[in-house]
Amino acid sequence: MDILRPATKLAAAAVCCAAVATAPARAQTEIKIGATLPLTGAESRIGGFYKEGYDLAFEEWNKKGGLDVGGKKMKLNLQLLDDTSTQATAASLADRLINSEKVNFLLGTYATNLVEAQSVVAEQNEIPYVNGGGAATAIYKRGYKWVFGLLSPVEILATSMMEWVDSEQKAGKLPKPASIALVWENTSHGKDFRKGVTEFAEKSKGGYKVVVDESFELGGKDFSALLDKVKAANADMFLADAHLPDYITMQRQYVTAGMCNKVISYGARGPEKQATDALGKEHVQYIVSAVWWSSQLADKNKLAGDFVQKFKAKYGGRNPEWYQALGYETARTLFTAIEKAGSLDREKVRQTLAQLKIPSILPGGELDFPAKFGQQVHAPFVVQQNMPDGKSPIIAPPDSALAKGIAPNPSCAKSASK
């Protein structure tokens, strides 16, 4: 008996340990997904849009009983915090979600600078981090294994737009060579835009010539000197990359200076209602823009069509913008990866994300995270043009186009004849 006593104790201890060790696994009936968004502060408007996308995705899957993880249905629980549009808060909240709230996975926030800060925390803690709010290639050039981005780089924005310009040039509507006045905000967004345009121009072998290449400070108060330079260069195309406030200020000065170029663009900006209200429909027409997604894709892509329908049903018939679409698609991608991995093991889900190739609501209809691009999606952009009727139909790429683009800008002919 004396000999058996220690063995009995050992066995009892082992049973207890096993019970303790298996207790959390048994208790976990839901998947905790952490996220932060800029719900207050400078980016609060867009943060709210992303939240709508996340909410729709979580509601949709929870209505279906949750995710199927290795044959077991598990509900989804979104732990969403407000990062107040500041980098430091975004990073510290991500740390809190991982280490205090013990979330299984992370969804990203919005805006490149916030994603840049937050992704470092995700990488250090080795937790899959899927984001739809950081486009700058700098985020994905750091060799991170745990960070996945759904926003295509801004270089592709420039390339998609230049491909449309090129088709117009080949059709004889634009001169060859065409001169470009390139003006970009001094941010990683602007630098990527510049890279896309200049590389396209270089590869064109004489098709395009950049005659002005200037950057400007975000939130500028006066662009007259810059626009003077553009005017003096007498370029065929005016291609700028700007945020909404700078787009409005610059375009207002552009119009009052009596300027007109055969092609005019402000990068991703163009069709915003705020800009039309601020400048007047007649002063934004024929502006070309390129965005990550448009609700017009619903006509060409079944998944996008389903998403638009669900969004309208939940949000009072309102059409989603690209922000909500990216929020939804980011969450949907993570859900798909968890189901395919069949496990909540972070490494397994990371590997599944790295190899994922699924149909998508994004332009091109397919989504993957190529390792050669640092696990950043490289989907094409949709190019739109503001028309005199106030609509901004997709004019490129050809497989998504709903209308034919107009070049050269007819407003120039009108202003020249005055």
Add this chain to the structure above:
Amino acid sequence: MQHFAELFIASVLLAGLYAAMAFGLGLIYGVLRIVNLAHGGVIMAGAYAGWWLYETVGLDPYLSLIPVAAAAFLFGVVIYRLLVRRLPRGAAGGVQSLLLLFGVWLILRNIAYLLFTGNDQTLRTSYSTKALSLANASISVNRVAVFFIALAILLFLHLLLRKTYLGKAIRAVAQNPDSCTLVGIPIERIYALTFGIGTALAAAGGLLGATLFPFSPSFGSAELLKSFVVVVLGGLGSIAGTAIAALILAMVEIFSILIPGFPVYLTAAVGFVLLVLVLVLRPGGLFGQRVLG
């Protein structure tokens, strides 16, 4: 030559905006020796007030300068009476005043976020995109209007400080508050009025800015920094110096584009380099430290 003339006109017009935004900061520092960090918040509030009046009652932004400035004046007097008055005077109250007024700014900004969200707003009138032709250059009607209003504010301040009893009292308090008490000048009232006038000028500056570019609750930060550069360059307490410094800053920013290879995004930094140089070489400002001259 044509290009040079266009840049010169652009600088003069931009100087008008910078001066309009800086007068209030200069006046308050000149008299109370307080760096009013709430200046940025009031600039933002002025922009929203003008926009709100235009959107709700259709009042033209330039006409709304009067009610907006009047409301801001009252707000300034209340802030002085409730908060600023309790601070230690002079250098002793330096840090406290910075913290207190920074707090006021944060409160104003967050109220704006609550009321108007973080969306960018714009003031669009029938003449927002209208232009005048001068020396073969197209000049925005709004920028010309802002310039002339800035000139009018300069003239108003000059007349107020030189020709009225209140102005003389303000200058006297700025020079020697203790002696003013001896001769019966109510210095607390003068401080309150000065803080009110400075706040009204900040709100007017914000409203003028709103006629030119979009704004959001974060509006006012860059404007405060520019105002600070202008006020220090011009010599703390010098109203005329403020106007000339605004012209110098605007010219340096605009003409820097002519420097070959100079990146345009660094134009804002040029102002700060100028600020550092002036602080090192002429700490009293380009035109010397004056008492509301």
